[in-house]
Amino acid sequence: MTTLVWLRQDLRLADNPALYHACRSDESAVVVFIDDPTPTSTTQLGAASRVWLHHSLQALDSALRSFGNRLIVRQGEALSTLQALLAETGATRVFWNRVYEPASLARDKHLKQTLKAVCEVHSYNASLLQEPWDVLKADATPYKVFTPFWKAALKIGVVQPPLPLPTRIPAPTVLPASLSITDLGLLPDIRWDVPMMAHWEVGETTARHKLQQFLTQHAADYKTARNIPAQPGTARLSPHLHFGEISPRQAVYFAEHYLAENLHAEAGVRHFIQEIGWREFSYHLLYHFPHTVDRPLDVRFERFAWADNYAEILQRWQHGKTGFPIVDAGMRELWHTGWMHNRVRMIVASLLTKNLLVPWQAGENWFRDTLVDADLASNVFGWQWTAGCGADAAPYFRIFNPILQSQKFDPEGEYIRRWVPELARRDNKLIHLPRELGDGLKDYPLPLVDLGKSRERALRLFTGIKVSG
Incomplete structure (x- = not known):
């Protein structure tokens, strides 16, 4: 049979x-x-x-x-x-x-x-540590805030031994006909993917090796290093998790196993496991609130006054020509590699939704098309979190200043120089600044928006729907 x-x-x-x-x-x-x-x-x-x-x-x-x-x-x-x-x-x-x-x-x-x-x-x-319907509040309703959700998940238990590799996978005497993988037409006609995939190795074996390499080389410093985009401080497991080349159960189990013999790495490993928890939380939200695929979890944002006629602004953002160096570095990293550092994802999303007032769905759609780790639940959750309409206690006033974020997390400008070569010769002070605030650089665009004025506008609009809601 x-x-x-x-x-x-x-x-x-x-x-x-x-x-x-x-x-x-x-x-x-x-x-x-x-x-x-x-x-x-x-x-x-x-x-x-x-x-x-x-x-x-x-x-x-x-x-x-x-x-x-x-x-x-x-x-x-x-x-x-x-x-x-x-x-x-x-x-x-x-x-x-x-x-x-x-x-x-x-x-x-x-x-x-x-x-x-x-x-x-x-x-x-x-693909999850626990089923979305198993982690609920005492009244059997779903969580909307991460911390109590994760405490409940930890109480139930998130560490489970993964199933082993089968010892045999017997095939029938005659296998049915099959298309070739090439027949699916997954690769583009114009091979823009070749340089992108030069940054990656794909498959289950690579995913397991990458996890072990992260644990032994970077896990101890993960809690702080994960915010520095110029450093290899993250596991870069997201595309492997997205396609199931490795499971979250494997990631957590092997992380706990490593921690048992390397107690000095506890802070970093615990934070890494918590990041797996954020992935769980995004699936929890998508399962219980399926409308959030394209509509806000916070229904008050249904009447938010997003910008009209934003096509040109969106295109400059997509192509890394906003005039804000760390934003442009992130968008170009995405274009060239199919991936973007998580800290930078929050910065570029904040600029688009809060300073430029472009609907979060436009950014989520672009990420979904250009990310190799475009996991629907995590992508939607991340964009709604940054836009202020998702699962968060008090999100509307959180507006990332791209200059301050750049100065804090890329102080030497290493990340910016890597992806925005026209700024490579700027000194460490000027490299974080838009052109109008720096020297007479001509081959880099002026900033799309005044950060101060656009912040005030966003706060005014956000406060308006909070009060009227």
């Missing part, structure tokens, strides 16, 4: 519940990835994420081949594709790991109800 194992955001072999349980019996496993082009499907990734997916699928297929199996690739609507595979293979079971975006939840519920009429169906948690 045969089991279909449908993989999506879980492109790994170890700690993969659907695959693990499929391989526990003597049945053979057909491991399948379906590129579902239907409009409601969350497989509609941005351009950078599609590039990563191409390479991740290749790495997964290579790993399966080492077990004498292979990845079956199909393209089409998920239900009809699975039904066709059931007929072709004679499979009696379908296993998958759950995904939690609203469109996928609705689709998977319908899939399970339909397929149960003809075969055995099981779904598992492979």
Whole structure:
């Protein structure tokens, strides 16, 4: 007998519940990835994420081949594709790991109800430490503030041993037909992705190595170093987590294991685990408040007076030509590498939404298209947090000053010089300043906005909706 194992955001072999349980019996496993082009499907990734997916699928297929199996690739609507595979293979079971975006939840519920009429169906948690419905307040309502959410999660328990790599992944005697990964058309016709991917290695093996390297080399200093964009102080695991090349359960378990033998690193390791907690919290919010995909959690922001006719401003921000050095450095880092340092993400988002009054959805859409780690829950949560309309106790007055942030977190201007070469010759004092506040530099744009006046305008508008709400 045969089991279909449908993989999506879980492109790994170890700690993969659907695959693990499929391989526990003597049945053979057909491991399948379906590129579902239907409009409601969350497989509609941005351009950078599609590039990563191409390479991740290749790495997964290579790993399966080492077990004498292979990845079956199909393209089409998920239900009809699975039904066709059931007929072709004679499979009696379908296993998958759950995904939690609203469109996928609705689709998977319908899939399970339909397929149960003809075969055995099981779904598992492979991408979160705990299910979103398991961490609730005493009155069974969801949390909207991180600290009490994380305390509750820690009380339940977040450290669990990950499932091992299967000892065998038996293939049926005859595997069904498969597209090639190239047939999915994930790579662009104009190969802008080649220099971007020169910054990355993809796949489960790389993800595990990167975690171990981070723990041994950077974890002890993580709490402070994570804010310095010029330094390699972060784990850079976000794209690997996004595609499930490594699980949060693995990240937390191995971090705790490292900490047990390296107590000097406790502050950094605890903070790293808490960052995994923020990822959990973003999924908690998206599950319980699915409208936040494109609407604010704080409903008062439905009537906020965002700017009109902001296309030119948005384009300058997208291309790293705002006139604020650290913002432009971050946007260019994103363009060249498909990634941006988290501290800088907050700075660029604050300028766009609060100083320029461009709707947060425009920034979230750009990030979703250009980030290799464009995780829907984390992306939406981050943008709403910075814009002031998300889950936070008192967010509206938090407006990052890009000059002060630059001076504090990139004091030598190393990060700016790396990504904004036209400023490379400026001294450490001037490099943080817009052109109008510095020397007579001509090949760098004037700032898009007056920081002081735009801050006052934002506070006035934010206070207005708070009072009227």
